[in-house]
Amino acid sequence: MKNSPLASFIRDNMERILQAWEDFARTIEPPALTMSDTDLRDHARQMLLVFADDLDTKQSHEESAAKAIGQGARGDGDTAAEVHAEARLLSGYTVVQLVSEYRALRASVLALWAADEDASPHTAMTDMTRFNEAVDQALAESVARYERLVKQSQNMFLAILGHDLRNPLGTLITGSSFLLQAADMPPKHVLVATRMFNSAKRMSSLINDLIDFTRTHLGPGIPIRGRQGDLAAVCGQVVNELRTCHPDRHIELSEPRTIDAFFDDGRIAQMLSNLIGNALQHGSAEGPVNVRITAGDSVSVVVNNRGPVIPPDKIASIFDPLVRIRASVGTDYTERTSLGIGxxxxxxxxHAHGGRIDVASNEADGTTFTVTMPRWPDARRPKLS
Structure with a gap:
């Protein structure tokens, strides 16, 4: 065989390379065994041609380093590697199987080239380095597309599941509420109906959290429908509801008589309920949960509890979804049934109200969550007379 760079070798030996790669692909079970030869080779040819074109293109040291970590420059459309990843996902491949294909493709090219290639050592080493960089770039593109599609499908499934559970759960809440209004029902039936109602309300809260969680991943974020109202009244109502649900716990509330502001009352109630619920769940059962609300140009909501200190290395990830699930092994039933996304x-x-939440935790002061948000959007700020 004539002396040729690796790019020419790939183009001249396309069929041999594809056959070696196909032989490996057929060892991947179960998807590959049910696919035709055409399907098995669907994008391998395009990727090999991309590798060959890349080898024929001059590049700087910076471009070389970027490709080695999968951050090489790319065009506007989908790459062959991205299209390949999507096809493999739809065929049932796992990400491990997807990665193994690239390993086999790399090995097929280099093994065949090593047997036939007689170029100078310097030329061989340069071509091998460039080839490996191109494969690394394609692998990074494939894995990134695969991961994005998996997350998208998971979130879509959760959103559909949460939506479809709302109707039967609403029936359960309505039915148990109707039973509780009956005056002639035996006490033991009242107890059962009360448990059904409370469990259904808890399930409803979990489903709402699940839908909100998926909404933040599928769309622009949690929707806010703001209006002018009394923020203090909303906060007071939330605290009273939680006092009723937790009669054995002490929740102290300090706030002005009224706080005229522009906000989404349902969302603010949900936020405060989640923060106080977190304090009740993870704080000391003997100590109170303190809620303090102040208002000026901005509104400050402070929720404090005593209990185990959050380690400094955990503070940064405390708001990450599902963190509590990973940390709840060995805890009680109530904590283990939390979704960990409150x-x-x-x-x-x-954030949707233009604000932020900060957290501090130490032995002296306990754990404190502080919400700070504007009282009025600029366009809604009342004009002074």
Whole structure:
């Protein structure tokens, strides 16, 4: 065989390379065994041609380094590697199987080239380096597309599941509420109906959190329908509801008589309920949960509890979704049935109102969550007379 750079070798030996790669692909079970030869080779040819074109293109040291970590320059359309990843996902491949294909493609090219290639060592080393960089770039593009599609499908499934559960759950809440209004029902039936109602309300809260969580991943974020109202009244109502649900716990509230502001009352109630619920769940059962609300040009909502200190290395991830699930092994039933996304949703609600949530935790002061948000959007700020 004539002396040729690796790019020419790939083009001249396309069929041999594809056959070696196809032989490996057929060892991947179960998807590959049910696919035709055409399907198995669907995008491998395009990727090999991309690799060959890349080898024929001059590049700088910076471009070389970027490709080695999968951050090479790319055009506007989908790359062959991205299209390949999508096809493999639809065929049932796992990400491990997808990565193994690239490993086999790399090995097929280099093994065949090593047997036939007789160029100078310098030329061989340069071509091999360039080839590996191109494969790394394609692999990064494939894995990134695969991961994005998997997350999108998971979130879509959760959104549909949460939406479809709302109707039967609403029937359960309505039915148990109707039973509780009956005057002639035996006490033991009242107890059962009360448990059904409380469990259904808790399930409804979890489903709402789930839908909000998926909405933040599928769309622009949690929607806010602001209007002018009394923020103090909303906060007071939330605290009273939680006092009723937790009669054995002490929740102290300090706030002005009224706070005229522009906000989404349902979302603010949800945010405060999540923060206080988190304090009740993770704080000391003997100590109170303190809620303090102040208002000026901005509104400050402070929720404090005593209990185990959050380690400094955990503070940065406290609002990350599902963190509490990973940390709840060995805890009680109530904590293990939490979705672990309450703080995440509280933060998203604060952000949607143009605000933020900060957290501090130490032995002296306990754990404190502080929400700070504007009292009025500039366009809604009342004009002074």
């Amino acid at each position: 703080l995440f949703i509280a933060r998203e609600i604060a």
